Amino acid sequence: MGQIKAIIADDEEQLVIYLESMLSRIWPELRICGRAGNGRDALSLIESESPDIAFLDIKMPGLSGMEVAARCGGSTRVVFITAFNQYAVDAFENEAMDYLLKPVTNARLEKTVARLKKQVAKNTPPAELKAVIEEVIRAVGPPAPAHHLKWIKAQHRDSIRLIYVDDVLFFKSSAKYTTVLTAEGESLIKKPIKDLSEELDPETFWRIHRGTIINAGCIDKISHSLTGRLAVKLKGSSEILTVSRSYSHLFKQM
CATH class of the missing domain: 3.40.50.2300 (Response regulator)
Known part of the structure; x- marks a missing residue:
């Protein structure tokens, strides 16, 4: 062997x-x-x-x-x-x-x-x-049934927004906060990516990097960067998100 x-x-x-x-x-x-x-x-x-x-x-x-x-x-x-x-x-x-x-x-x-x-x-x-x-x-005992996160309270300028998670394009860690991007713009939450990855539905929200979670239903294009890594573009966003090698297997069937 x-x-x-x-x-x-x-x-x-x-x-x-x-x-x-x-x-x-x-x-x-x-x-x-x-x-x-x-x-x-x-x-x-x-x-x-x-x-x-x-x-x-x-x-x-x-x-x-x-x-x-x-x-x-x-x-x-x-x-x-x-x-x-x-x-x-x-x-x-x-x-x-x-x-x-x-x-x-x-x-x-x-x-x-x-x-x-x-x-x-x-x-x-x-x-x-x-x-x-x-x-x-x-x-x-059997595993507890999953109860996935549906709504998020987010800081948006001087107010608090209630965001439906299905409207989120991606979550990205930024300093002490996590950026939440929707079609309406960016908001900030204090919940870290690790906690979000445990609470979101993993069939819809894919963690592609230690600091990034995307809405898989919003994937527009997948390409390779100059370094050979996978890069993802989402519908409604111009930002290109890099996929770390440890998560590249998620895209093998696409």
Whole structure:
């Protein structure tokens, strides 16, 4: 087998950075081929990168880690990341499945890596996840239904505007504020991009950069910049928005 590939999916960006740093020390041969901040991006990464291992947070916006794992079809070994207590995660205790309890400790990660290396060396196929996931759902309960953000209160000059999110072309972080662009102009809100990415409907609003979320229904044109990166132009806006490489997979089917 060639180089082992993995993705990390968690809506806490600092945890992704921390876990990747720990893995680089404990398992330097492992290549992290993708990072995701929500379940839909994680599933897209699995489909596009075909990683050997996926580290998945159980509670993520869009799709939960369990939903992502169930849709993988057993093609990828899964390590769940969870804040649930020890009793709730007893369902994971078997040779083909593993979990990391937050906060992730060095000793626990070493145990997980040793188990994964053993599976890889023996070429053990990924676990059949359906039965395991059903058991976990019984233990921790089904994921809460998503309630996506519909309205935003925004500062506009000397007044407050109530903006319907479907009218938003894009959100872009700017210093201490986030700029909200609609056909009527720009407004400012204090809610950061990270919080917006968790509250907006991920099927409509795509995070294309750590500081930018666009309304996918408003995409007018996709092109390549001089540096080779994807660039997006939205209907009703002359601004060209750059897509970071970690989010470029969103546009592969377009």
